[in-house]
Every structure is written in structure tokens, then in C-alpha cells.
Amino acid sequence: MLIKRLNPLKNRIFGMLTGSFRNSKRINLLESLPRDSEIKVLITRPNHRLGNQLLITPLIQEINKQFPNCKIHLIVNGNLSYILLSNYHCVETIFNLPKKPFNNIIDYLKKSISLISNQYDIAIVGCEDSNSSKIFVKLSRAKFKIYNSGTTKLNRPEHIAKIPIYNLRKFLGPSDYLTDRYPKLSIKLSRQEIEKGNQRIKALFNSNKKTICIFTFATGNKCLSKKWWLKFYKELKTEFTDFNVLEILPNENVSQINYESVHFYSNNLREIASVIENSVVFIGADSGIMHLSSSTNTTTFGLFNVTDPKTYGPYGGNNIPLDTNSVKLSEIIERIKEAIF
Incomplete structure (x- = not known):
């Protein structure tokens, strides 16, 4: 009960901290990444809920479309993503953090350290409203870090699943982020x-x-x-x-x-x-x-x-x-x- 009462205060403190995070200084060079290269991409969405994990599937599809040979790593909570994303062959590694970090602090720290030891070409926030998503992007060893779309808001979508795609497209070229066509959620069922x-x-x-x-x-x-x-x-x-x-x-x-x-x-x-x-x-x-x-x-x-x-x-x-x-x-x-x- 005490933790729940402290949540609003915690969110305000972390909100002030993550509000200062900025996209990589040379983020515009992202456009020059070869589209056929075997890049490594980190998506951060440490949340255990079914809906929130499904809501990152459009971003996974978009990254795979833009970089067909990419390898995607995910930060989530719990084990659902292993089931939901079992037919996403571009997803190479899933860091499934404990649902309740304070009850499993050792496991949480081990997986966090393992994550930070990896190098990535791109790290992108899976949800702009998630402080923990931003913190893990900040901690990552990524060449390009994407928190938001910067100052450009032209044709910016309202839907939570579309926003990170818009943010990615913004730095891949002007023709990419102006389109209003977005991948929908997909669990990729087999025949x-x-x-x-x-x-x-x-x-x-x-x-x-x-x-x-x-x-x-x-x-x-x-x-x-x-x-x-x-x-x-x-x-x-x-x-x-x-x-x-x-x-x-x-x-x-x-x-x-x-x-x-x-x-x-x-x-x-x-x-x-x-x-x-x-x-x-x-x-x-x-x-x-x-x-x-x-x-x-x-x-x-x-x-x-x-x-x-x-x-x-x-x-x-x-x-x-x-x-x-x-x-x-x-x-x-x-x-x-x-x-x-």
C-alpha cells in the first residue's frame, strides 16, 4: 500500500529526470544507415500487460520493413512476449524483466546489466509516456537514441502504437514520416x-x-x-x-x-x-x-x-x-x- 501511495511522487521525480533526455546529437545521420545492413535495434517497453506488449508489434513490423536484415532486442516485463512474438523471426532477444522489480531485485539487476553490455545501432522508446522506457534507452549503448520526434509535429498521430513509428520515420527521411499508413497490431498466427x-x-x-x-x-x-x-x-x-x-x-x-x-x-x-x-x-x-x-x-x-x-x-x-x-x-x-x- 505504501508503494502505491508513493507512485505519484515517484512518477513526478522520474518524469522530471526523463524530461531532460534528448535524441542523439547526430540523430539525423540515422538516414544514412544502409537499409540492407544487419543492424541491431533495441525497443524498450518494460510493462507486463497484454495490451501494452501487443501495442509495440506495429513498431517491430516497421523496423523490420525499413531494415529487413535487422535483429531486434526487446525490454519487457514478464513472459508474455515469448508467446505473442513467437512468429516474429526478426526478434532475436527478449529481456523479460520481473513484473515486480523490488521483489526480484537481483534478477532485475542481472538482466539490466546484461542488457547494458550490448551495443546497438538504434535504441527507441516504445512508449513516450513511459519513464522506464526512456531510462533504459538512456542506459543503452546505442549509436542512435530516439525518445521522441523532436520539434516536428507535422501529421503526428495520436494513437499510442503509431507514435514511436512516427518518431523513427522522422529521422529516416522526410518522405517516411509524412505518410499516414501505419502497420496494425499483429500476432502473426500460422495457418x-x-x-x-x-x-x-x-x-x-x-x-x-x-x-x-x-x-x-x-x-x-x-x-x-x-x-x-x-x-x-x-x-x-x-x-x-x-x-x-x-x-x-x-x-x-x-x-x-x-x-x-x-x-x-x-x-x-x-x-x-x-x-x-x-x-x-x-x-x-x-x-x-x-x-x-x-x-x-x-x-x-x-x-x-x-x-x-x-x-x-x-x-x-x-x-x-x-x-x-x-x-x-x-x-x-x-x-x-x-x-x-
């Missing part, structure tokens, strides 16, 4: 995984109907009420009689529709993604599973009522973020119809 997801759905439903996925859970105030979800579920069943409705359950094993629908749970995130991949749409509140859905090719409807959808919403493909404070339930149903039919 075999997708087929297993198809077989999973067939085992859950004794029909040839297409499937709509819903995820009714979210943390804290982001979780919409049971009243809202029960009304929404009733409308889904009424308006989409030719479709299966599958509820994906969270680790907490709770349901805002009281388990009224066929439901599915797995502790394998790639299996959950493969099931979503075989669905026509996914509807869920702002959560890690919403970002997991956004990392598939299935149209994702993200329901927001607290956080800013412009910053965290699903983008790319036909994905749609919706603010439930202003969008009526009937409008959501109509948007789903447009996506399906």
Missing part, C-alpha cells in the same frame, strides 16, 4: 493455428453458422455494466439470428451476461486469437483481449467509456473504436451489420 481455431469453433457449435465473438470483461471503470451487456446481448440474439454468439471468458471467469451464451476460455493467448480469427466480428471493451483481437484479421469493435479511443482504439483493417458515452446501442448494432453484411 496451423488458424485451422485449430476453426476446429475449436466447430466443436463449440453444432452448426455451420458464422460466429460473432464478444468479451464482456474489462478492468475497473472500463467494464460496462451487466445491465448494458445483457441488453446488448439480447439485441445481438434478435438481430443476428443466423450467427453464433460466443463469449470469450477472462482469467477472472466472470461474465457480464451471466454465462447465457456459449462461452470459451483458454490460458493460451494464441489459441484465443485463433478462435477470434475464425469469427466474423469481435465486440469488447477496452482490454488486453480487445488488443489481441485487433492483432488478428477479424473486424474488432472496441467499446470505450473511460480511456480515449483515439489513443488506444483498434485501428487498421475495418476495426472501429466506439465511445459508449455518446454512441447508442442501436447505432452499435447498425455498425456491426455494416461490417458483416
Whole structure:
């Protein structure tokens, strides 16, 4: 409890410290790096949450596109990235720091020292709002260190996954950062995984109907009420009689529709993604599973009522973020119809 109380003070102190960090003095020379060279790149995003780790997948794709022979190292917390990024062959090393550094200080220091002993061509902050991301870039032995886009804000995106890509493009040449095309989140499912997801759905439903996925859970105030979800579920069943409705359950094993629908749970995130991949749409509140859905090719409807959808919403493909404070339930149903039919 004491640590939680001290967090605001800690963040202010570290914010003042990292606010003074500047991109490498000769950062403009980054443009001269040969695109076919086997460069080493460090991405720092020491956070253990599912969504935050998926949100760096567009940056990984961008780096790999710009430098096809690159080797990428990551700083994250926990072990999720080993699972989420298992099909990203450009990712060579993952420094998985402990989720709770103060409880595992020796392991934390060992991995931090191991990281600092490496040399990199580029080190880039995975999230501009993360003080720890900036600190690890500062500590790294990188030729080019990128914290932000500098003073240029032309066409700067609002989405948290796009900002580090914009920052990188800014120093790769003027034509790069002016484009508004950004990679979307991707978990890179294999054909075999997708087929297993198809077989999973067939085992859950004794029909040839297409499937709509819903995820009714979210943390804290982001979780919409049971009243809202029960009304929404009733409308889904009424308006989409030719479709299966599958509820994906969270680790907490709770349901805002009281388990009224066929439901599915797995502790394998790639299996959950493969099931979503075989669905026509996914509807869920702002959560890690919403970002997991956004990392598939299935149209994702993200329901927001607290956080800013412009910053965290699903983008790319036909994905749609919706603010439930202003969008009526009937409008959501109509948007789903447009996506399906």
C-alpha cells in the first residue's frame, strides 16, 4: 500500500529526470544507415500487460520493413512476449524483466546489466509516456537514441502504437514520416493455428453458422455494466439470428451476461486469437483481449467509456473504436451489420 501511495511522487521525480533526455546529437545521420545492413535495434517497453506488449508489434513490423536484415532486442516485463512474438523471426532477444522489480531485485539487476553490455545501432522508446522506457534507452549503448520526434509535429498521430513509428520515420527521411499508413497490431498466427481455431469453433457449435465473438470483461471503470451487456446481448440474439454468439471468458471467469451464451476460455493467448480469427466480428471493451483481437484479421469493435479511443482504439483493417458515452446501442448494432453484411 505504501508503494502505491508513493507512485505519484515517484512518477513526478522520474518524469522530471526523463524530461531532460534528448535524441542523439547526430540523430539525423540515422538516414544514412544502409537499409540492407544487419543492424541491431533495441525497443524498450518494460510493462507486463497484454495490451501494452501487443501495442509495440506495429513498431517491430516497421523496423523490420525499413531494415529487413535487422535483429531486434526487446525490454519487457514478464513472459508474455515469448508467446505473442513467437512468429516474429526478426526478434532475436527478449529481456523479460520481473513484473515486480523490488521483489526480484537481483534478477532485475542481472538482466539490466546484461542488457547494458550490448551495443546497438538504434535504441527507441516504445512508449513516450513511459519513464522506464526512456531510462533504459538512456542506459543503452546505442549509436542512435530516439525518445521522441523532436520539434516536428507535422501529421503526428495520436494513437499510442503509431507514435514511436512516427518518431523513427522522422529521422529516416522526410518522405517516411509524412505518410499516414501505419502497420496494425499483429500476432502473426500460422495457418496451423488458424485451422485449430476453426476446429475449436466447430466443436463449440453444432452448426455451420458464422460466429460473432464478444468479451464482456474489462478492468475497473472500463467494464460496462451487466445491465448494458445483457441488453446488448439480447439485441445481438434478435438481430443476428443466423450467427453464433460466443463469449470469450477472462482469467477472472466472470461474465457480464451471466454465462447465457456459449462461452470459451483458454490460458493460451494464441489459441484465443485463433478462435477470434475464425469469427466474423469481435465486440469488447477496452482490454488486453480487445488488443489481441485487433492483432488478428477479424473486424474488432472496441467499446470505450473511460480511456480515449483515439489513443488506444483498434485501428487498421475495418476495426472501429466506439465511445459508449455518446454512441447508442442501436447505432452499435447498425455498425456491426455494416461490417458483416
